[in-house]
Amino acid sequence: MGDVQLLNESGRLNVAVQLGFERDFLEYSRIVAVEDQTAFARTLRSGKPTVVEDIELDTAFAPYRSAARGSGFRAVVSAPLIGRYGTLLGIVSTYFRSPHRPSDTDMQRLDLYQRRAADFIERFKSDEALRDSNAKLAAEKKATAKFYEAGLRVLQAQSVSEALDIMISGSIELLGADMGIIQLLDRDGKLSRVAAQQGFTQDILESFFETSDADDNSRGRALRSGIPAVIEDIEADEAYAPFRATARKAGYRAIIAAPLVGRLGVPQGIMVLHYRSSHRPSDADLEHLELYRRRGGDFLERFKAEETLRKSEERLAAILNALPIGVGLFDQAGRFIFRNPVLQQFTNDSIPTHDDPALWQLFDSSGRRLEANEHPSARALRGEVPPEADKLTTVGAEERWIRVRAIPILRNEEALEGLVITQDITQSKQAEIALRESEERSRLAVASSRMGMWDWDARTGTYFWNEENYRLLGYRADEMKPDRAAWAARVHPEDLAAADAAAASARRERKDYSNEYRIVRGDGSLRWVRAHGRFIYQDEKPVRMIGLLEDITEARQQIEMQRVLVAELQHRTRNLMAVVQSIATQTLHTVASLGEFEDQFNSRLDALSRVQSLLSRADNQPITLGAVVAMELEALALDAAGDRISFGGPEAPLRKSAVEMLSLAIHELLTNAIKYGALASDIGRLSVTWRIEGTSIDRCLALEWVERGISPLPRAADPGRSGGYGRMLIEEALRYSIGATTSYELGAEGLRCLISLPLSMKPTEEMVA
């Protein structure tokens, strides 16, 4: 029989190969120790072949005799297997059933064999070591590749659950586990539900929900310590006793729980691997695990951060999309990085100044059109914080007003990006425009009407007066602030109470206020004004009164003048009637027949009519004596005897009251001249001249009526008739009516009549009136 025993790394002998032995001996040889007295031990100690010729005789072998007998050998020859460099590799032994003494040749052969075998074993062992090392390297390489592949797949995962699935399956594979889970820690540090798993049923998973890190299970230990916890055998681990039932039910015997810790050292979750059999992970396993769990922690940490960012961006995007205002972000080149849907309505790909300045016609708050480089966005890119501007645009067929603001986003004082915000202000703009137009209209209307406007705010007690209102009341606009006292100071004292009463009544009865009163200005000038006003009520209370003040002085003067004129006309007409009546009566007394009456009456009415027409045409212009004389001459004599009439004198205005009587007197003189005097024959001559005589106090207008070449007889023959009426007019009526002194001389050679009118009797007054 024989065997070869090799030394293992711990210095024990293991039977590598045997021939001819029953099992019992192998049991024996396995327990052989170096210090024992077996052949092997002796060989090992001495490094030389040992021979036990008869076990029954060898005393040192006595303790092992029974085992040797059981194996059926009586003698042993053991030789050490010594390698090329003297390393003891093992023992080769041959056994004999009978006592045996090997020959020297045998011993030499044994030595040779042992050396050959040792060489072989040594070479073989080194080959095996190399093979082992290669396999380890390959495994490591494979693990690393798997690790990186898994890492890549995790990064490419579409969702966190997919990533976690990859992570758990990869870990199970790499660490040779049977099952596994990943649980995440929530914000409060509590373990949430199982995020990824492999190999468990749902009801088993649910038992994990109830388990917190406070418990002394594997996850609790790992999370508390921050490093992986290994339970090689749950049946052997006393602390795990409370959880054995779950573990048995789930079918695992060993656990590795690894906290997933990110770069910042904050635990993000835990990965637990389970083994059906008891299991002790190798150092390499644990090293790999360390890498996995840190990579997983990193991933979860980043994922959480990304998730937070993504959610926040989603919220922001949702807000921006839902906002009724336009929001956009543009880069240094003016290109939009972001535009919300509202802004997309108005913009192309770039801000207008970089896109098409004509697209946006912007106006500043005063309505001035902005140049392209003044656009808010253009200014924001230069780092300025520009004022807002308004843009008129058309959306569809509708005209819209957009208010544009832009803000630079600065870094190190340099504008990197710009934020533009637009707001549709069409409604308020339209209202503003309408209001402005309406105000402009009102202002223009008020201004063009030259009406004063006042506006009283009852709540603040403040007044507004337009410029005209100041002017009407005799103030300068820059002189003072309007108030009631300033107004009252200008109202005629007799009219103030009535004005207040009218306003109070309008307020009480909720009617428009309307009143006319006098204004006495600072310079004492008096004006009539008409006020129209209206109270404005809020919550049944008058809060404001607004109204207009109109200067009606001229209108009132016009009315007054018209009244006077109408009265004057009436007066004149009635007086005229009385005069006609009188002429008729007087004429009636001096005529002999109705035919003569008709003749004379009509002639006098004609004269009266002419002078009335002269008076009415004259307006306010004074009528001159020359006009009166010329009028009568033209009417009666110039055509027939113009060459025999001469007349003239200075411009001599007459009082109105004198005009009528004087023209009637001249009419009588001329009628007589035509009938009986100078113009009754072909040779007579008439001369009418006048001049102004006297000093300023007793100035008078002297008219001289001279007829030459008349036959005095006919007149002398009938002095009492029309001549009588004429003389009465001249001698009495002129004196009576206008204070004239007259003389009437009818001689043989002709007629000489002098009429002297005083000019000093209130001439101006009457001439104007």
Added chain:
Amino acid sequence: MTINAEGCAGRQILIVEDNFLVATAIAQMLETRGFEIIGPVGTVRDALALVKNCERIDGAVLDVNLHGTMAYPIVDALRSKSVPLVFMTGYDRRSIEPGYADVPCMQKPVTAERLIGALFG
């Protein structure tokens, strides 16, 4: 009431009228009815002189406006002598001052009957 010529005989009427033709026409109308005429005069000054100097005035006809001067002082003088008087005007009667509103007022042209009626009716 109709007053005949006899009833009026000897009554002295003051006529104040600045228009000579009108004044003489009224004077003539009244003379033909038997009245005696004081005046006519055409100014306030002349009228006041007559009122002052005449012992007896039975009635007066006054033009309100005498060359632009109102005849009120004459009214005052006549009232102090309780002389009945009547205004004669071409203007509206509203133009007469309130203090003289009770004086009968006749619109020109006047007729003798209305004038006498107003004075002595």
